[in-house]
Amino acid sequence: MMEGTGFEGLALGQDLPDSQDSFAELWGNVFVFSSVSPPLLNLPLAHHNVWQDGNMEALLPEGFDEKLFEFPPEVSTADGVTPPASTVPVTSDHPGEFGFQLRFQKSGTAKSVTSTYSEILNKLYCQLAKTSLIEVLVTKELPTGALLRATAVYKKSDHVAEVVRRCPHHQKEDAADHSSHLIRVEGSQRAQYFEDPNTKRQSVTVPYELPQLGTEMTTILLSFMCNSSCMGGMNRRPILTILTLETPEGLVLGRRCFEVRVCACPGRDRKSEEIKSKTQIGTKQTTKRKNPAPTPNTSEKKAKSASSAEEEDKDVFVLRVRGRERYEWLKKIHDGLELLDRERLSKPTVSVKHEAAAPSGGKRLLRSDSE
Numbered sequence: 001m002m003e004g005t006g007f008e009g010l011a012l013g014q015d016l017p018d019s020q021d022s023f024a025e026l027w028g029n030v031f032v033f034s035s036v037s038p039p040l041l042n043l044p045l046a047h048h049n050v051w052q053d054g055n056m057e058a059l060l061p062e063g064f065d066e067k068l069f070e071f072p073p074e075v076s077t078a079d080g081v082t083p084p085a086s087t088v089p090v091t092s093d094h095p096g097e098f099g100f101q102l103r104f105q106k107s108g109t110a111k112s113v114t115s116t117y118s119e120i121l122n123k124l125y126c127q128l129a130k131t132s133l134i135e136v137l138v139t140k141e142l143p144t145g146a147l148l149r150a151t152a153v154y155k156k157s158d159h160v161a162e163v164v165r166r167c168p169h170h171q172k173e174d175a176a177d178h179s180s181h182l183i184r185v186e187g188s189q190r191a192q193y194f195e196d197p198n199t200k201r202q203s204v205t206v207p208y209e210l211p212q213l214g215t216e217m218t219t220i221l222l223s224f225m226c227n228s229s230c231m232g233g234m235n236r237r238p239i240l241t242i243l244t245l246e247t248p249e250g251l252v253l254g255r256r257c258f259e260v261r262v263c264a265c266p267g268r269d270r271k272s273e274e275i276k277s278k279t280q281i282g283t284k285q286t287t288k289r290k291n292p293a294p295t296p297n298t299s300e301k302k303a304k305s306a307s308s309a310e311e312e313d314k315d316v317f318v319l320r321v322r323g324r325e326r327y328e329w330l331k332k333i334h335d336g337l338e339l340l341d342r343e344r345l346s347k348p349t350v351s352v353k354h355e356a357a358a359p360s361g362g363k364r365l366l367r368s369d370s371e
Helices: 022-031 045-053 168-173 266-289 298-314 325-346
Strands: 101-104 116-117 123-126 132-137 146-155 183-186 194-196 202-207 218-224 239-246 250-263
Touching: 101 116, 101 250, 116 266, 146 183, 250 325
Parallel strands: 123 250
Antiparallel strands: 101 132, 116 123, 132 218, 146 202, 146 239, 183 218, 194 202, 239 250
């Protein structure tokens, strides 16, 4: 800076006299600057007259500020700056050191329910703009100012890079400032809505509240402001909701993830998807248990069929019959079959082969012309 401005009476690069004077003493002796226009010094308008009169001493500070050339303290990224959001959010559960867990309100699959949760599928079914109660549990005290953040992402890898937003139709009908946000926190005036400047992903935060007396959990109210089937929005693409427990600086303390389906009849859809899931699981297990055997030969098939028939005859089955008359008829049929089996076993089967008798003396029989 001295080379760009210079001081009168002091040549550039000249050593200080005696090389013992401090810079504070030099500052007190040198106060006349070379010709510099006022805008470069950012002087107030009231000081322009002082500059034109040449009374520069009035513009200088009374004493030397020892902290003039000290650098400002470095800001720690861990203490004061929110870490950047990842491009692809993590969807795996992580309770963390605080044992972060979620509980959902228990409700059946009746048609009248507005929100229901399936433990089998880890999936929440809810109606449009209807409140879903979610209970938050931790095992020990959280840091001061901890908050909960809810973010929606697409489940399939083909769409995970896209941002989950509401459809244009529902956005147009909503007059709120955060009308494009799919997830909304109800019942709290301290909820804040964010959009990441890099990824454009939207999220909503709410401060964590301590459990009330006699309870061990904190309840938050979430509502989803668009149907899963809305064109221009989710468009029948499955979504996941990531609920993270964070510090005010953005450090993640725990993470929980669950699937969400926004539909007109949550109870019906939950019931049908659970039945479908159980059927698929049973089919897979049956397929794994079956071991395909090699195809046997024709002779082996006949032998196995005969032996299997004998084995099946030895098996005993119980048949329940309703009504005495029907029982008597079936009993007569059964007795007749048993009698036939006994007669067949009592008569041994003899195979007779019709062969011509060989002539004595080794002579061949002469065949007649008629033969």
